[in-house]
Amino acid sequence: MVTIKELARELNVSISTVSKALNDNPEISDITIARIKELAVLRNYKPNKAAVSLKRNKTMTIGVIIPDILNHFFAKVLHGIEEASSKLGYNIITCISNESYEKEVDILQLLADGTVDGFILAVAEETQVKNISNHFKKVLDDKIPIVMFDRIIEDINCDKVIIDDFEATYDATKTLLNEGRKNIVLINQIGQLSVGKHRVEGYKKAIEDYSSYSKSPNVVVIDKNADLEQSIISIFEENTDLDGIISIDNISGVTAINVAKNRDLAISKDISIIGFSSDDILAFSSPKLSTVAQHGETIGSTAVKLLIDRLENKTTLKKVIKTVPFLIKLRETTK
Amino acid sequence: MVTIKELARELNVSISTVSKALNDNPEISDITIARIKELAVLRNYKPNKAAVSLKRNKTMTIGVIIPDILNHFFAKVLHGIEEASSKLGYNIITCISNESYEKEVDILQLLADGTVDGFILAVAEETQVKNISNHFKKVLDDKIPIVMFDRIIEDINCDKVIIDDFEATYDATKTLLNEGRKNIVLINQIGQLSVGKHRVEGYKKAIEDYSSYSKSPNVVVIDKNADLEQSIISIFEENTDLDGIISIDNISGVTAINVAKNRDLAISKDISIIGFSSDDILAFSSPKLSTVAQHGETIGSTAVKLLIDRLENKTTLKKVIKTVPFLIKLRETTK
């Protein structure tokens, strides 16, 4: 790696002249700027990042903590984060908490020493279940900003990006009610997570608000490790007049469609199913599942903009909660 | 962030004493070491990474370039890379080339200035199609090591991690031949990639080697943007006695199973299908597709070990090509 010093020596000018020239400082004459830049290109000079970081006390790097990269939704968000931050001149350091509280703490510790300027993260499941948040507070106390997305902790005072889960599920349920469905079950495989709770609330509220629906809300919680297909079959068996399903996780909606088909139910005529699945999974259901689109990439890029505004002091206001617009996609359900 | 200097002032010792104490330098008495370390813990002292990098000329950071994070295989490899490197004390900077040659060049340029100590990457599709490799050579000339995985360029002199695609497909084809299949088609949606070519070769060789098979190899190339399901239907229509399919990409095997089912063919009795799909996609085929397991995580962790060995001069030998063991999983195909 060629340094400023070598360029200076080779041109018989001082180190600072080179530095200024490369930064287009008006103090330096056009002619010397040209000479210096020419040589810099020739020698393929690149400013040393570590030195610049040390000097500026800024790393131009964002720490990203993803609970589970094998979850396609998170992969999409990561994609959005990567794209937006590279466009804005920032690098990202990606870490995976594997849904573990301990790993999350380790990562935060490790990166909060000047490795990154700020964090974008979704809270690990274990952390949400145990409801711990001190590690985040400690980081924020050190003036390192955090943007949380999707899985957030409400009483942490930082920027957040979410879709309005309550409203999304409210609207989805309303859609089924307006179709005249009489027995709508919500399938919940992610009850412990904040998003799961909001979605359940939205479902309940929609049913409460709809006076001509005669049943109580029916939330079926399926354990994460249970056999999903079997569990869903049980739901059909226990609810013989089932005609509507809201699936609030990534995959149970698709499974529900398959189960319904195997029971010779006509999707859309006999039963309506709406899920929160992402595109990759939708490819495997036919007819296509109706879904609440979650715009993973948009969530990611929104988080990046929020964080960089904070880092560059464009926002000194109070903390922001951005809700990314969602969309309920009703699929063609001809069979 | 508290610095060495502040610790020194607070204890009325010199900066270098603190530095030595924190690094357990035997020059310093046990008692002062204890005093200094105690305060360091109290003040939550963390050595500044930028300063250390500048001093040591090492960043303890690996640059990872993934062509497409939404591809589950790459997500798994990334998972393996992240896990292994964090265990070994390295951070990873993750970038996504989006299969673009230009983006790949940009990333390499950007990170090869001392931001990272080395690279782990899979070559972008565009780069493989156009068969360009100068950008990699330039990086290697700067003494920055690269480990390529899965999508490799043969004539680049660096460490590589691959599964033996030739042998994997050879064995898969052999499996179908040994079942007595008489008309085996290979479906190829990734013909331009190095892995695709190797897989096709393995298929051809297996058929050549099997004297009692009467047909020529039958490779059907499907365009990336074509309607996969329609294309596969055409294959069935054009090959009425089709009884074996090798799918060498991630998804066409599952689609093939669905098509076969829709045509009332009994999987395993009438037709055998083997694919290269990853777990997440397999969840959506029933009966389960037989697959060649690709061990994404193992590929990732192997790449990390190779790179770090190189970085820490544990390997000064010639370049290594590691083949990660593969496994052909034959699924229960009762219907």
Added chain:
DNA sequence: CTGTTAGCGCGTTCAA
């Protein structure tokens, strides 16, 4: 317009 100097935080001689 250009050069000298100092300092970011750290590790490492060399002297005391």
Added chain:
DNA sequence: TTGAACGCGCTAACAG
């Protein structure tokens, strides 16, 4: 056993 001084590569205040 400790400390002063230097330099990693860079920027910036100040002098010339």
